[in-house]
Amino acid sequence: MSESHLTIDGVRVPRFLYGTAWKEDATARLTGLALAAGFRGIDTANQRKHYHEAGVGAALKASAVPRAELFLQTKFTCRPGQDDRLPYDPAAPIAEQVAQSFTSSLAHLGVDAIDSYVLHGPSRGDGLGRPDWEAWRAMEALHATRRVIFLGVSNVTADQLRLLCEGARVKPRFVQNRCHAVRGWDRGVRAVCAAEGITYQGFSLLTANRQVLAHPDVLRIAERHGRSPAQVVFRFALDVGMLPLTGTTDAAHMRADLEVFDFALDADEVRRIDGITGR
Secondary structure, three states, X not given: OOOOEEEEOOEEEEOOEEEOOOOHHHHHHHHHHHHHHOOOEEEOOOOOOOOOHHHHHHHHHHOOOOHHHOEEEEEEOOHHHOOOOOOOOOOOOHHHHHHHHHHHHHHHHOOOOEEEEEEOOOOOOOOOOHHHHHHHHHHHHHHHOOOEEEEEEEOOOHHHHHHHHHHOOOOOOEEEEEOOHHHOOOHHHHHHHHHHOOEEEEEXXXXXXXXXXXXXXXXXXXXXXXXXXXXXXXXXXXXXXXXXXXXXXXXXXXXXXXXXXXXXXXXXXXXXXXXXXXX
């Protein structure tokens, strides 16, 4: 098996995803560039506020990459995370909102199944409320139809993830969180993921960690390997078990991001980066 993929329940999953948030009308063009660069995992959401899911679908339609080679991940976003461009009836029960949003996602993406369907975030900052459980049960029902291979959750705390794992009939196989060095690279959530057999997806690894990219240790490691600081951070993420996302809009950077599979950090380098707080 190539290092660029991992296998979960017999399914090949790319170890690097292209994230499509905040790309608006450029979404189709940039997703197409990512596919041409070699990305086979695409992350989006049915949340027009931050994503243009239909733009992803337009890129998939125009691409020559077979569906069987792609890993498509999208999300159900609850009402508080949406603007007025809703993919469901806000007056409908949450279970129906999930069903409507999912049907809309299939249409946007031009597919008949989703590889990973993610709850975009709990309805509150602490614990899990009734809306979260209603959404999760509806997602579990979609999983039972085999139109969804994996379920996931985003923007969660370690305590929320523990609660979800305790009460879920179908446990999440992915967690997607913004990953800050100042918070120990989300070590608490990653620990729960490791204990529960969940793959951690880290986003904003560069934009949330500008100080890390300029840290002397990272600069020395980058110079030693003949790589950029960004490549070193992504390689570090892989080495500590993360599945990183990139949202770059530059075709050269897309290609460079995928070159992180062409070199390795040693254990001391990983330890030093892991200890950087970014402060």
